[in-house]
Amino acid sequence: MALAAAALVSGAMAGAAKAQDTIKVGILHSLSGTMAISETTLKDVMLMLIDEQNKKGGLLGKKLEAVVVDPASNWPLFAEKARELISKDQVAAVFGCWTSVSRKSVLPVFKELNSILFYPVQYEGEESERNVFYTGAAPNQQAIPAVDYLAKEEKVERWVLAGTDYVYPRTTNKILEAYLKSKGVKPEDIMINYTPFGHSDWQTIVADIKKFGSAGKKTAVISTINGDANVPFYKELANQGVKATDIPVVAFSVGEEELAGIDTKPLVGHLAAWNYFQSVETPENKAFIEKWKTFTKNDKRVTNDPMEAHVIGFNMWVKAVEKAGATDPDKVIDAIVGVQVPNLTGGVSEMLPNHHITKPVLIGEIKDDGQFDVVWNTDGLVPGDAWSKFLDGSKDLVADWKTLKCGNYNTVTKKCGA
Amino acid sequence: MINLRDFLRTLLLLVFTTSGAFAGPYEDALPKFAADSYSDTEAAIGTVAASGHPLSLPLVEALRDGRLLASAGQVFIREPSGGLINAATGQAFGPVPADLKPVRLNNRVRRAIEAAMGGLTLLSSGAAARREAARAVFRSRDAAALRTIEQAIAREADPDLKLALQAARASILLGNEAASTADRLWAVETLRERGDQDALALLSSLPAGTQPEIVEPADRAADSIRSRLALWSALQNVWYGVSLGSVLLLAAIGLSITFGTMGVINMAHGEMVMLGAYTTFVVQEIIRTHVPSLFGASLFIALPLAFVVTGGVGVLIERTVIRFLYGRPLETLLATWGLSLILQQAVRTIFGPMNREVGTPAWMSGALELGGLSLTYNRMAIVLFAFAAFGTLLLVMKYTSLGLYMRAVTQNRRMAGSIGIRTNRIDALAFGLGSGVAGIAGVALSQIDNVSPNLGQGYIIDSFMVVVFGGVGNLWGTLVGAMTLGVANKLLEPYAGAVLGKILLLVAIILFIQRRPRGLFALKGRAVEA
Structure with missing residues (x-):
């Protein structure tokens, strides 16, 4: 009754007063430009989650209000729009970014204005900030288990690390190279290859991979090729007759959404490593897919891993706000560590003191209908490492915002700040 | 209603299964397909392919195409026409469990299927099937197929296909410790003649401890292939x-x-x-x-x-x-x-x-x-x-009036306009x-x-x-x-x-x-x- 009265009063009052009666949530995803292909979906899933929370009665007795901005795949614009969301719109938290460079671009803004960012995409790690919560996978939650799977199940001995030339593939490949060498793989059995963004002529590289793979040892490709460049890459693989049974390709950036643009019949058996697949059969996932299709009014819309990361991140934030009894960033940052929410693959993910979360790792094989068949998964949930154990510069670093209050504490020199 | 074709097939299979009334390796392997474990499936494929059972080829084909269904230890083949047959009896009737699920595949299982198909179709009557089989055996190097492939070589009339079959035989013999030195040297020579990347892969990856009288010619052959491929x-x-x-x-x-x-x-x-x-x-x-x-x-x-x-x-x-x-x-x-x-x-x-x-x-x-x-x-x-x-x-641009006008406008717009071209x-x-x-x-x-x-x-x-x-x-x-x-x-x-x-x-x-x-x-x- 009190609620209804409050709603009535607020409805009668002018806009300025109304602003205080809703909790604003910022959505910072590109809706135009090159990244729109991936990020538009994340905006939609956030709108759905907020809508759903409002139907449940909102948060702390207030309705949630989504504030959507379009940073247009333009990195400096990300920082500008983030500033606008925090200073002008006074949002309680922001869900957004896809590429690492966009995250790096908004970081100073979130630190300066002390707000909260939930970042939903798998990334290269080597970072832990007080104001950022990383709900996507760190390399130890995606890349390393995928390599283990190939070495164990497919008996792979020769490795091609192929990636787009930017920070995520470069760092991930550096970690993987160190990891493979630590497992006794010889340098001549590792081939590293970088291509520009949007590379579309893969003839030479696929031929090189074929050649590299014909040395008599089982070969696999670890692909950190980004976004749009994947379609011509897979088309070329299919045309040159590279089959998954000969040289499997395991990708870290190819999900259900990316496969929507390809005829997947020649690709059956190639792999992807994620923490979520649409094909996972759990009641939670079934309900989520159902809601998503109803919300988008489109029966063909697929779900993917970063969407699940937003679901987990949003639910964690809601729980933390309820626990803290306020949306004040400092209180929420303190309250959210240790918060547990169910993920969509049947486990319970927890926010760790290093601001990463625990996730299961799944390996899926591409099916002819563009979905993935889960062929392997970790027994339990894997906690995300902010700093890789396999790199010289970071193996002594730990992040702990609960007790140490530090994102890069050096365990050797016992000092905060590498 | 049973049509004549179904009836005949059933009869045939009844004769086959009742005459023995024993559980052969084929029947023993079947429940493994229903176990939903990749390694069980892989093992079962090998057993089925070697069993010589008349249903083994349709079964492996069905598995490859996702038409092999399993439920509670029972295995069924969905025929391309849509009908269901029990893989154990080959019969089309009988109660069908409701929770049938396709047997799942991964790359390891797919490779096993490819190898099994190779062995099973080497003597097939279709040339395309034999070519595919030769390719599959060449890749799998499955020693079990050696006898069949020798039969196939003796029978083959198409010289091109014969070459493919011989390459497949060579791929088996080359790394096989049990084969005679003469056979293995023949394998080296055959692969050198084939001269492609796959042959190079085989020649340059002999198992450690191979006798020097085979390693040396293999190295020479690999070198000659390499220089050819560089060109x-x-x-x-x-x-x-x-x-x-x-x-x-x-x-x-x-x-x-x-x-x-x-x-x-x-x-x-x-x-x-x-x-x-x-x-x-x-x-x-x-x-x-x-x-x-x-x-x-x-x-x-x-x-x-x-x-x-x-x-x-x-x-x-x-x-x-x-x-x-x-x-x-x-x-x-x-x-x-x-x-x-x-x-x-x-x-x-x-x-x-x-x-x-x-x-x-x-x-x-x-x-x-x-x-x-x-x-x-x-x-x-x-x-x-x-x-x-x-x-x-x-x-x-050269021969149409549009092209002529375009070139005229390009070269001198005002002059072209003066002579009446609507620029x-x-x-x-x-x-x-x-x-x-x-x-x-x-x-x-x-x-x-x-x-x-x-x-x-x-x-x-x-x-x-x-x-x-x-x-x-x-x-x-x-x-x-x-x-x-x-x-x-x-x-x-x-x-x-x-x-x-x-x-x-x-x-x-x-x-x-x-x-x-x-x-x-x-x-x-x-x-x-x-």
């Missing part, structure tokens, strides 16, 4: 270059009209290519839902439509925007750049930001092996198409022609690239590079420019890598333009006067 790989790189060059040519050829002959810096050129690709998508969607039998011809249907659609958009743009901006290159650049953003966002709003699937007709899939060269059909089609488009455009109309048509050609390039590029709103962005810089390098206003310059850049890029790539290769090429072009600002083939005309 082929140089040729292969040239082919890659020609194929990249033809993609550049396609993308740039329309621009060489709008920018080259008309002098319009058209930043929306890439979006015309994109519109062409989306036209292909729409055409294919309509064909898929209404007349799927026409799918193989979808690209030919899309070509004229793409020309009309993008040509129309081109004329519209010229009439509404560009004609007010002639002689003001900076404003044209900004206006067309704005147009390109508008077109991209419009397509994004209508079709969504996701990639759209444009299918490849069957005749454009796969590759032709020619000696040591591997020529993919889709690239070959694009090379031929690019040259055809170039030739047609050249003819239009306005020619401008619009020329811009339409350039855009239309970009549209048909989009049809071809939809086969190798993403069909997304960003498609055009990837080509705009390259197109300008080709036109400027080749010489503004000269179609032949565009051809030579595109091919030079393509081949140079592909020859650099193996040594410098894709990223550095591109940078080196850009630097080379900048230096070249410093020496010859008008490109390879300079032309007199409006571009010169401006």
